[in-house]
Amino acid sequence: MNQALSPLLKIRAERDQMSAIERRIADFILDNAHLLRDYSSQHLANALGISQSSVVKFSQKLGFKGYPDLKYSIGQALARGDAEPATPLATPPPDNDPQAALAGRLWQLKATAEAETRLINPAERIDEVAAAVQGAGKVFVIGLGEDGIPARALATRLSMLGVLTVHYVDAVLMQAGIASAAPGDVLLVFSERGRQPVLCQISRRFHEHGGRVVSVTRHTPNPLRALADIALLVSAHDEARHVEPLLYQSALQHLLDLIFLMVCEASTERQRWYDSNAEHMHALED
Incomplete structure (x- = not known):
């Protein structure tokens, strides 16, 4: 250690x-x-x-x-004083400003969750995921329910980089979609608890086609993580049930943003793809 x-x-x-x-x-x-x-x-x-x-x-x-x-x-x-990895506020909030105090505490909790998540995902593992995405013929992405939100966001960003991305929010459609999977393809499966049987079934079928499975789950023993070739892990804890999901989402997003940047900055061609796609999108919005 x-x-x-x-x-x-x-x-x-x-x-x-x-x-x-x-x-x-x-x-x-x-x-x-x-x-x-x-x-x-x-x-x-x-x-x-x-x-x-x-x-x-x-x-x-x-x-x-x-x-x-x-x-x-x-x-x-x-x-x-490094028991908590949070960055101190530049100007301490006044004692009579409860909103600023709440914002500062949330910032600190998110920083802790992100630091814990970095700790349990070695640099070599992040490099491996980024390299797998960078070299994949196709990248399949799926997440069900709330897990579908970060899955869709990452699929969109990868598409902007010119990565051929196959994204489904429906497990049945993904079952059909992976029929086109081939060796070298990558499946990113988002599941906080990692216990949905249908996602485990999809992962097994993807392996049968020679693809590699990357699971994105909490740092807990779970069936989906056990099936994965590479397991990305998220650590986020709080006694308050309404706070813990916020920490999980924040730590997960930070992890995914890092992988996106690594894929983007590994290739000037990828960056040109992103710039071109961004310009087209802005033109459509205007």
């Missing part, structure tokens, strides 16, 4: 992948990070009613030598 990264950020990002006991340890550490210096591994185990070895294994799973190493790293992160 890159020790320059905040261990608290690492714990939040990996929480969805943890066992029940590991999540209890993670939640305790996240809620009591400033008090952790007073806790030995045995104290922490006693507080949670678990074995000391569980605390040690938790620390090692995160890439630390042991609990003392994890505790020291958390203390250093708190001292540096």
Whole structure:
């Protein structure tokens, strides 16, 4: 693990992948990070009613030598003030401006979600997705329900770059569409929970045609992610149910924007395609 990264950020990002006991340890550490210096591994185990070895294994799973190493790293992160990766406001909002305070908190939460998402998607994986899209004969894109919104937006942007894009919002139509898939083609499947059986079926059929599947899901074990050749993951958490979807959408959009820029800037021809298509669209609007 890159020790320059905040261990608290690492714990939040990996929480969805943890066992029940590991999540209890993670939640305790996240809620009591400033008090952790007073806790030995045995104290922490006693507080949670678990074995000391569980605390040690938790620390090692995160890439630390042991609990003392994890505790020291958390203390250093708190001292540096990098437990939260948000950018501070240039001018602090006045105490009597609740809207500015709410906007600042939302900005901070989104920045945390985006940082967590970057952490769990190594640069090599992003490079692989961008290269696959860049070199594909056709790029198929599908997302159902709310997942269809970012899917459609990405399909539109890729089309603007001259990428031959096949986009469906209907699973039945996509089943028919992938009959034209060929080796080297790419299927981007958007599903926050990754559990729709029909999308798993489409992914299997796409593999039968020799194509590569890229799943876009939460950072949780799910059937769609298991079927994918490349899995893009999103980490976004909040106790408030109405806030968490906002963080997911923000982190996902940031991830997709990065891939779009990489495809665009990898080729001057792609950029010319975009400029030409943008001019035609503006002419139609005028």
